[in-house]
Amino acid sequence: MQPEDNLQVQDAGEAGVLEVIGRIVARPDPDVLVGIGDDAAVLLSRADRRLVATTDIQVEGVHFRSDLAGPGDVGWKALAVNLSDVAAVGGIPRHALVSLAVPPTLPLRWIEDFYRGLEELGTLFGVTVVGGNLATIPGPIVADVMVLGEVEADLFLRRTGARVGDRLVVTGVLGASAAALMAWERGVQGAGIERLLAVHRRPLPRVHEGRVAARSRWATAMIDLSDGLSTDLLRLCDANHLGVRLDGAAVPVDPALRDLAARLHLTSLDLALRGGEDYELLIAADPQHAEELAQRIQEEVGTPATVIGELVSPEEGCIVQREGRRLPLESLGWDHFRRSAAPGSRKRPS
Numbered sequence: 192m193q194p195e196d197n198l199q200v201q202d203a204g205e206a207g208v209l210e211v212i213g214r215i216v217a218r219p220d221p222d223v224l225v226g227i228g229d230d231a232a233v234l235l236s237r238a239d240r241r242l243v244a245t246t247d248i249q250v251e252g253v254h255f256r257s258d259l260a261g262p263g264d265v266g267w268k269a270l271a272v273n274l275s276d277v278a279a280v281g282g283i284p285r286h287a288l289v290s291l292a293v294p295p296t297l298p299l300r301w302i303e304d305f306y307r308g309l310e311e312l313g314t315l316f317g318v319t320v321v322g323g324n325l326a327t328i329p330g331p332i333v334a335d336v337m338v339l340g341e342v343e344a345d346l347f348l349r350r351t352g353a354r355v356g357d358r359l360v361v362t363g364v365l366g367a368s369a370a371a372l373m374a375w376e377r378g379v380q381g382a383g384i385e386r387l388l389a390v391h392r393r394p395l396p397r398v399h400e401g402r403v404a405a406r407s408r409w410a411t412a413m414i415d416l417s418d419g420l421s422t423d424l425l426r427l428c429d430a431n432h433l434g435v436r437l438d439g440a441a442v443p444v445d446p447a448l449r450d451l452a453a454r455l456h457l458t459s460l461d462l463a464l465r466g467g468e469d470y471e472l473l474i475a476a477d478p479q480h481a482e483e484l485a486q487r488i489q490e491e492v493g494t495p496a497t498v499i500g501e502l503v504s505p506e507e508g509c510i511v512q513r514e515g516r517r518l519p520l521e522s523l524g525w526d527h528f529r530r531s532a533a534p535g536s537r538k539r540p541s
Contacts, residue, residue, distance in 0.1 A: 251331035263308030281405025358481035369466020383447035439513030
C-alpha cells in the first residue's frame with residue numbers, strides 16, 4: 192500500500208498500517224530469527240554478553256510539539272533517547288520494539304514519516320525494529336520505544352562506582368537543545384538558530400563515545416544528560432554518596448549560545464546547567480587517565496570531550512565555581528513529577 196496524502200489510519204486498517212511499517216523497517220539482520228509479523232520476536236544472543244534493555248515514552252504535548260517537530264523528527268528522537276540510555280552503560284544497541292497509539296483520523300502518511308525518521312537513525316547504529324504494537328486512542332499521539340542491546344560482561348558501566356577524586360568528563364557541547372526551544376517559543380530570531388533547532392529535533396546519541404569509555408576501563412561511572420547537567424550530575428553524586436566541584440568555566444557550550452543566551456536573559460552556563468535534552472555523556476573517570484580518556488574519545492570518534500570537575504567527599508557538598516564564586520549546585524533541570532518547575536528551568540513539551 193502506498194499511502195495517499197488524504198488517507199487516514201482508520202481507512203487503512205491495522206493490516207494496511209502494518210504493511211506500510213514493514214516496508215520501511217524490514218531489512219536483513221542475522222540476529223533476528225523471527226521478526227515483525229509474528230507474536231513475538233526471537234533473537235540470537237551471545238553467551239559472553241549481557242542483555243541491555245531500556246524503554247522511553249514520547250507523548251505529544253509533553254515530549255514533543257507537532258508544530259515544532261515533524262513526524263520524522265519524532266520517530267528519530269523516540270529512538271535516540273533510548274540509544275542514549277544504552278550508550279550510558281557502554282552498550283551496543285541491537286533491536287527495537289515500537290508501540291504507537293494514534294487517533295484514528297491521523298493521516299497514514301504521519302506514521303510512514305515517523306517510521307522513516309526512526310529507521311534513518313536505526314540504520315546509523317545498526318538497530319533493527321523487530322516488533323511492537325499499534326492502537327488507536329482519541330489523542331494525543333503516544334510513542335513507546337523499547338531498545339535491546341548487549342555489552343561485554345566485564346565492561347558495562349553504571350551510575351554507581353565513582354570514587355572521591357574521580358574527574359568528570361563530558362562529551363560534546365551543552366545547552367543547544369534548550370536554547371533552541373526557548374528561542375523558538377519566544378520568537379527570537381538570529382544566526383545559528385536553525386542549526387540549534389536541528390540539534391533539538393534530531394539529537395545524536397553518543398553510542399560510540401560510550402563504547403570508548405567502557406573499553407578504556409578508566410571510566411568508573413556514567414550517565415547520559417537528558418534532564419540537564421545540574422540534575423543529572425546531582426543524580427550521579429547521589430548514587431555514589433559523593434559531592435562535586437564543578438568548574439563552570441570549563442563546561443563546554445555551543446558557540447552559538449554566547450550571543451543567544453544574552454538575548455534570552457540568561458548565560459550560556461545557565462542553559463547548560465538547566466536545559467536538558469543534550470543527550471551527551473557524563474563520565475566519572477580515574478583522575479590519572481581522565482584527560483587521556485577525553486583525548487581518546489576525540490581521536491577515535493571525533494567528538495570533543497572535556498574535563499569539567501572533580502568528585503569530592505559528601506562533606507564538601509556539591510559546588511559550582513562560576514565567575515569567581517563558589518555556589519551551591521542546584522537541580523535546575525527537568526523533572527516530570529515535580530510540583531512546579533525550578534525557577535528559570537524550561538518546561539516541556541519540546
